[in-house]
Amino acid sequence: MLTVSQSTKSAPPAVELSQAAVSFGRQESTVVALQETSLRIADGEFVALVGPSGCGKSTIMRLTAGLLQPTKGAVIVGGREVSAKALRIGMAFQNPTMLPWLTIERNVMLPLKIVKPFRSEYRAKKNGEFRDRVRALLADVGLDKFANHYPWQLSGGMLQRANLCRALVHEPSLLLLDEPFGALDQFTREELWGTMQSLWMKRRPTVLLITHDLKEAGFLASRICVMSARPGRIIDDSAVNFLRPRTVEMTFEHDFVALNQRLRELIIDARSETAIQGA
Amino acid sequence: MSYEMRRRFWATALIVAFFGLWEILCLALQVSDLVLPRPSQVFATLVDRFPVLVPHIIQTLWTTMVGFVLGVVVGVVIGAAIGVSRTAYDTAYPLLIGFSSIPKVAVVPIFVLWFGSGSVPAILTALAMCFFPIVVNIATGLATTEPELEDVLKSLGASKLDILWNVGLPRTMPFFFASLKIAVTFAFVGSVLSETVASNRGIGNVMMSASSNFDVPLVFAGLFILALLGVALYVAFSLIETRVTGWATRRQDFTAA
Ligand SMILES: Nc1ncnc2c1ncn2[C@@H]1O[C@H](COP(=O)(O)OP(=O)(O)OP(=O)(O)O)[C@@H](O)[C@H]1O
Ligand SMILES: [Mg+2]
Numbered sequence: 001m002l003t004v005s006q007s008t009k010s011a012p013p014a015v016e017l018s019q020a021a022v023s024f025g026r027q028e029s030t031v032v033a034l035q036e037t038s039l040r041i042a043d044g045e046f047v048a049l050v051g052p053s054g055c056g057k058s059t060i061m062r063l064t065a066g067l068l069q070p071t072k073g074a075v076i077v078g079g080r081e082v083s084a085k086a087l088r089i090g091m092a093f094q095n096p097t098m099l100p101w102l103t104i105e106r107n108v109m110l111p112l113k114i115v116k117p118f119r120s121e122y123r124a125k126k127n128g129e130f131r132d133r134v135r136a137l138l139a140d141v142g143l144d145k146f147a148n149h150y151p152w153q154l155s156g157g158m159l160q161r162a163n164l165c166r167a168l169v170h171e172p173s174l175l176l177l178d179e180p181f182g183a184l185d186q187f188t189r190e191e192l193w194g195t196m197q198s199l200w201m202k203r204r205p206t207v208l209l210i211t212h213d214l215k216e217a218g219f220l221a222s223r224i225c226v227m228s229a230r231p232g233r234i235i236d237d238s239a240v241n242f243l244r245p246r247t248v249e250m251t252f253e254h255d256f257v258a259l260n261q262r263l264r265e266l267i268i269d270a271r272s273e274t275a276i277q278g279a
Numbered sequence: 280m281s282y283e284m285r286r287r288f289w290a291t292a293l294i295v296a297f298f299g300l301w302e303i304l305c306l307a308l309q310v311s312d313l314v315l316p317r318p319s320q321v322f323a324t325l326v327d328r329f330p331v332l333v334p335h336i337i338q339t340l341w342t343t344m345v346g347f348v349l350g351v352v353v354g355v356v357i358g359a360a361i362g363v364s365r366t367a368y369d370t371a372y373p374l375l376i377g378f379s380s381i382p383k384v385a386v387v388p389i390f391v392l393w394f395g396s397g398s399v400p401a402i403l404t405a406l407a408m409c410f411f412p413i414v415v416n417i418a419t420g421l422a423t424t425e426p427e428l429e430d431v432l433k434s435l436g437a438s439k440l441d442i443l444w445n446v447g448l449p450r451t452m453p454f455f456f457a458s459l460k461i462a463v464t465f466a467f468v469g470s471v472l473s474e475t476v477a478s479n480r481g482i483g484n485v486m487m488s489a490s491s492n493f494d495v496p497l498v499f500a501g502l503f504i505l506a507l508l509g510v511a512l513y514v515a516f517s518l519i520e521t522r523v524t525g526w527a528t529r530r531q532d533f534t535a536a
Contacts (some may be wrong), residue, residue: 065434089434097428101449101526113371113445114437170435 013077014174014206015041016062020073022059032231036073038043039225039234043173046200046207048217050263051227052271056166057210059177059232064208065089077174088115090175091204092169095184096159100153102164108134111170111218118170140202141195157188161195168199173212175207190248193219197245214263215251221277226263228270234264316496320467321503324496332485336504339481343400343493346405347466354410355455358417362451363443368418379411379437385471387476396477401470409462410467416458420451460516464477467509482508 034056042049049057062068063075066082066089075082090111091226098107112118112130122130138144140162146154154162160180167175181189197220201208211217217224218240226236240259242250250256298318304310312320325332357375362366365516386407390400424446432442475484482501489497 062430065430067433082443088436091434092432093427093431095425095427096432097425099428099446099449101452103523110445111435114432114435114441116436167431176434 011045014043014045014078015039015074015208016076016273017070018074018076019125020063020075022056022063023071028157034086035062035233036213037233038234039272041206041208043202044206045159046220046222047213048209048221048224049227050211050214050217050224050267051232052229054272055073055270056228056230056232058178059229061208061210064174066177067090088170088172090170090172092160092167092175092177092180093174094164094179096151096156096163098159098162098166100151103150104138104143104154105131105134107151108137108162108165108169110166115170124166134165134169137169138162140199141165157184157192160184160192163243164196164199164243168205171203171205175205175206177207177209178180178213179210182212182223189213189216194245196220201244214260214267218256218259219246219248219251224263226266226270229273235270236263296386313493313495320496321499325500325503328497329498332482332500332504335480336453336508337484338398339467339474339483340508342401342481343405343463343467343470343475344528346402346470347409347463350401350406350409350462350466351413351459353406354413355417358414359421361414362418362421363439365422365445368456375411375414383408384472384476387473390473391477393517396479398478398480400477401473401481404469404473405466408472409492411456411465412458412461412465416454418449419449420454421447424450454521456516456520457523460513460520463516464509467505467512469506 008155017037017039019036019038020034021032021036023030023032025031037060037062041273049060051057056158060067063070064077064082066075088111098104099110099116102110109126112126113122118130125131135147137145138147141164142167143158143161146158146162151159160183163180167177181192184192193216200220209217209220221240223237223239225234227233228235238259242256251260302317302319304314316324357371361371361375383404387400387404390403394400394403421443424442428446429442432446437445471481471483474481475487478484482504486498486501489495489501
C-alpha cells in the first residue's frame with residue numbers, strides 16, 4: 001500500500017521545487033530555514049507536508065506562493081518561475097482573517113475583487129453571477145444561512161469553513177493550506193476534513209496541506225511528505241491509497257493506524273537527531 | 280428601567296446637583312459675585328448678553344473648524360505617509376513626539392510674531408494642537424494589517440494599493456474617527472488659547488477683557504459657553520463615529536473567535 005512516490009509522470013508537475021534552499025539574515029547570523037529541497041507535485045494531487053515544528057514547512061509554502069524567493073535553486077509553478085504577481089493561488093491559514101466590516105458573503109468574494117480576469121467585472125457582477133457563485137460555495141460547506149452574517153456572529157469552525165471558501169472562490173488551480181484546522185477542537189476538525197475532502201473531490205485543485213496532525217494528513221492526502229528537523233529537508237515521501245471518500249471510521253482501521261505509526265516514528269527520529277546535535 | 284436610562288438619569292442628576300450645590304453654597308456662605316457668581320447669575324448674564332456674544336461664538340467656532348479641517352488634512356497625510364512604511368514610521372516618530380510634547384501656549388507668541396494678532400494665529404494654534412492624535416491613529420491603523428491576510432492577498436496578485444484600499448483604509452476608519460473627536464476638542468482648546476493671548480474677537484478674548492473689567496459673571500458666562508461648545512463638538516463627532524464604524528464596537532467578540 002505504501003510506495004515510494006513515482007519518479008516520473010507524463011503530465012508536467014503543477015509545482016516543482018528543485019534544490020530550493022532558503023536562509024535568512026546576513027553572513028554572521030544566517031538562519032538556514034530550508035536545506036536544498038526538491039519536491040514535485042502533480043496536477044490535481046493532494047500533498048500533505050508534516051514534520052517537526054520549525055523545520056521549514058511554512059517556508060516551503062511561502063516559496064510556492066511566490067511570497068519568498070529561494071536563496072538557492074528554483075521554484076517552478078505552473079511551468080514558470082514563481083512570483084506572486086503572476087499567480088492566482090488560494091491560501092488559507094490557521095487564523096481565518098475575515099474582515100470584520102464585511103459580511104461573510106463579501107469576505108468570500110474578496111478574491112474576485114482582486115484577481116485578474118474577475119476584477120474588471122466585479123462591479124457589474126457582484127450582485128449577480130458572483131453572488132450566486134459564492135452562495136453555491138457557502139452551501140457546499142453548510143454556511144448558506146450565514147451569507148449575510150458578520151464574522152463575529154460565527155464560531156471558529158464556521159469561520160474556517162468561510163476561509164476555505166475564500167481560498168477557493170476564484171477557482172485556483174493551486175491551493176495552499178497552512179495548518180488550517182490547527183485551532184479547532186477534534187470533532188470540528190474531523191467534520192471539516194469531510195468538508196475539505198468533498199470540496200477537493202468536486203473541484204480537484206492541486207493542494208499542498210501543512211499539518212501537525214498525522215491523522216489529518218492520512219485522511220486527506222494522496223501523498224505525504226515528511227520533513228527532518230531544522231534545517232529541513234524531505235526525508236520520506238509516500239503515497240496514500242485509501243479509497244475515497246474516506247471516513248473517520250477508517251482512521252481506526254489497521255492500515256491507517258500502521259501508516260500513522262510509521263510517520264510518527266519518522267518524526268520522532270527526526271526530532272531526537274537535532275536533540276543529540278544540540279547537546 | 281434599562282441600564283441606559285438609569286445611566287442617563289444619574290448623569291443628569293449629578294449635573295443638576297452640581298449646580299444646585301454651587302448655588303446653595305454661594306447663598307449660604309454669602310460669596311461675593313466678584314469672586315464666584317452663582318449659576319443663576321451666570322445664566323442671567325448669558326441670556327442678557329447673548330446678542331453681543333453671538334459674533335464671538337461664531338468667531339471661535341470658525342477658527343476652531345478651519346484649524347481642525349487643516350489639522351485633519353495634515354494629520355492624515357503625515358499619518359498615511361508614516362503608516363505605510365515601517366522605516367518612515369521609525370524615522371519620523373522621534374521628531375513628531377518632540378513636536379507634540381511642546382506646550383502649545385509657547386508657540387502662540389511665535390504665530391503672533393509672524394502673522395499679527397487675529398484669526399490666523401488662532402487657526403494655526405488649533406491646527407498645531409489637533410493634528411497629532413490623527414497622525415498617531417492613522418499610522419497605527421495602517422500598520423496593523425495581519426501578516427497572514429497580507430500573504431493571502433499578495434498571493435492573489437494584489438498590489439500595495441489594492442491592499443491599502445481593501446484592508447488598510449477600512450481598518451483605519453475606526454482609529455480615524457476615534458481620533459477626530461479628540462482632535463476637535465484639542466482644536467477648540469488651541470483656538471481659545473490663542474484668543475486669550477492675542478485677538479480682539481472670540482470667546483477667549485471676551486473672557487480676558489471681562490476679567491480685566493472685573494465683570495466676573497461674564498467671565499463665567501464665557502466659561503459656560505466654552506463648556507457647552509466643547510461638549511457639543513465632542514458629541515457631534517462621537518455620533519459620526521458610531522454611525523460610520525459601528526462594526527468596530529463588536530471587535531472584541533470578533534477577535535475571540
Ligand atoms: N522571516 C524570517 N526571518 C528569519 N528566520 C525565519 C523567518 N521565517 C522563518 N524563519 C526560520 O526558519 C525556520 C523555519 O520556519 P517555518 O515557519 O517554515 O517553520 P514551520 O515548519 O512552518 O514551523 P511550524 O510547524 O512551527 O509552523 C524557523 O526556524 C524560523 O525561525
Ligand atoms: Mg508554520
